[in-house]
Amino acid sequence: MHPRLIGVETEYSLAWVPREPGGRAPIPRDIYQAVEAAVRAEVPALPAAEPKGGVFLATGGLLHYEAQMSLFSNGLLEMATPECRGPLEAARYHHAQDELLARGHAEAEFRLRTLGFEGELVIGKAAADTAGNVWGSHENYEIDDRPGALRLLFLCIAFPMFWIPAVLAEWAFKFAVTATFYAAAGFHRVCTFIAPVPRIGRPFDAVARAIFELGRWLFRERTLMKFFNLLATATMPWIRAYDIVLLATAFPRARRLLLPHLVTRLVYCGPGRVPANGVSIALSQKASSIRYTAGIYWNDAKRPVFDLKNFVREPWSIWRRRKRLQVLFADSNTSRLATALRLGTTDLVLRMIEAGHPLRDLTPRDLRSAIAIVDGDPALTRTIPLADGSAMTALEIQRYYLAEAEKFCGKNVEPETAEVLSKWRYVLEALAEDPHLLYKEVDWVAKRDLVAEALAAEGGWRGVAKAATAATAEGAATLAAAxxxxxxxxxxGPRGYGSALMDAGRARAYFDGPELDRATREPASSPRA
Incomplete structure (x- = not known):
């Protein structure tokens, strides 16, 4: 059995396209409820005893509604796989989620139409859109991280200084709000009880009404958000200081050696994106939102590669030998092979790091510049400046990790590892020869070819680039089509182009039908699932 627990959390956008322009449309919260009901009709599910609510599926996965406090009605759907034993099982359960949503699509659409909404339901798995919205596909790896004596000493000193004051401030704030709520509710009850009494009841009735109106004001989304911002302002200095503590103590070696792999794996797991200038396909949808290497992630506009927020929610886990490493720099994939490689190659690099296998430090000189180079290089020829003064292409960095992984694993490897190594070598060799060879396996290649084919009459990608700079109606229409x-x-769902390509035999399934069907109904092999 594979020693590592792996899980994937994926956010899906929810939208309704009215049949007539300007027609009525349900809010995302209502769409989510229809989708949840449709999924529950497909597989057994139980309500989740979680702050976010949602339902746990028979597989051990979680489906729930995700939204910011200030925009609670305008949220999205999030699904988390069960904790899986190994990358290929995690990839299988991840795409089984897509299968469940596709099966429930028609039922959810029907439920919304019975409420009087005319139009089409859209469940999107893209990591970004042209309006600047970004959705997550976060990877979670259980890793072996043994802190040395100096790190433990630093934690013993810094942990109580920075984390405990922040938590005490949060608890004090919550206690004050809760106590005020119950006191007001009790006083309101007393006032409503005395209000009917002749002569003395009138003032109490006025007080009861005032308390009720005050409660309505307090529990509006806008007011609650003001209180939340006040709490954040009060605790942020301590959180920022704790962030520095985590950067020094939460798997620093693993982050440093894994980072170059995460930046360059886009060459085979990038979903592709039509950029605003339309010059050529970009590899990643999420690249522009990644601003720094690691930290406590609070700001949607500035995402780190590694999120350390779980050590705020579960601070005791920083002391454990086995910890959760959360990777935010991951795009959602339609290609099942791309997902399997995205998880499988990362797992192999982590295994080398945990075992102390000697790896060259290929840290890029500038993270954002390195991501931009890989993202904007479908020819796969540009070099990335490294911190040691050298430079390598993304393909060269990936070949280095593959060679080290093959050396580390040797000849006698278990079937799953052999499968990952074989597919890793296959895609790198094909990318070096001609990326078009992978039009059935790699999302960005398939999307590039599809745009070129669909807009051949307009000149393909050359026509898209020309349209992006031309201030004409024809140019705008060409760019909009791309x-x-x-x-x-x-x-x-049935209108998705990725699934249509698979139905037409122009995309490789990788996981067969029975495998996916089992992953929609049965738990993963992990005991925790």
Whole structure:
């Protein structure tokens, strides 16, 4: 059995396209409820005893509604796989989620139409859109991280200084709010009880009404958000200081050696994106939102590669030998092979790091510049400046990790590892020869070819680039057509282009039907699932 627990959390956008322009549309919260009901009709599920609510599926996965406090009605759907033993099982359960949503699509659409909404349901799996919205596909790896004596000493000193004051401030704030609520509710009850009494009841009735109106004001989304911002302002200095503590103590070696792999794996797991200038396909949808290497992630506009927020929610886990490493720099994939490689190659690099296998430090000189180079290089020829003064292409860095993984694993490897190594070598060799060879396996290649084919009459990608700079109606229509292909490529359901390519035999399934069907109904092999 594979020693590592792996899980994937994926956010899906929810939208309704009215049949007539300007027609009525349900809010995302209502769409989520229809989708949840449709999924529960497909597989057994139980309500989740979680702050976010949602339901646990028979597989051990979680489906729930995700939204910011200030925009609670305008949220999204999030699904988390069960904790899986190994990358290929995690990839299988991840795409089984897509299968469940696709099966429930028609039922959810029907439920919304019975409420009087005319139009089409859109469940999107893209990691970003042209409006600047970004959705997550976060990877979680259980890793072996043994802190040395100096790190433990530093934790013993810094932990009580920075984390405990922040938590005490939060608890004090919550206690004050809760106590005020119950006191007001009790006083309101007393006032409503005395209000009917002749002569003395009138003032109490006025007080009861005032308390009720005050409660309505307090529990509006806008007011609650003001209180939340006040709490954040009060605790942020301590959180920022704790962030520095975590950067020094939460698997620093693993982050440093894994980072170059995460930046360059885009060459085979990038979903592709039609950029605003339309010059050529970009590899990643999420690249522009990644701003720094690691930290406590609070700001949607500035995402780190590694999120350390779980050590705020579960601070005791920083002391454990086996910890959760959360990777935010991951795009959602339509290609099942891309997902399997995305998880499988990362798992192999982590295994080398945990075992102390000697790896060259290929840290890029500038993270954002390195991501931009890989993202904007479908020819795969540009070099990335490294911190040691040298430079390598993304393919060269990936070949280095593959060679070290093959050396580390040797000849006698278990079937799952052999499968990952074989597919890793296959895609790197094909990318070096001609990326078009992978039009059935790699999302960005399939999307690039699809745009070129669909817009051949307009000149393909050359026509898209010309349209992006031309201030004409024809140019705007050409660019909009390319962006529509970009968005619909990742749509879940009968109108999604990615699933249509698979049905037409132009995309490789990788996981067969029975495997996916079992993963929609049965738990993963992990005992925790």
């Amino acid at each position: 962006q529509k292909i970009d968005a619909r490529f990742h749509e879940i």
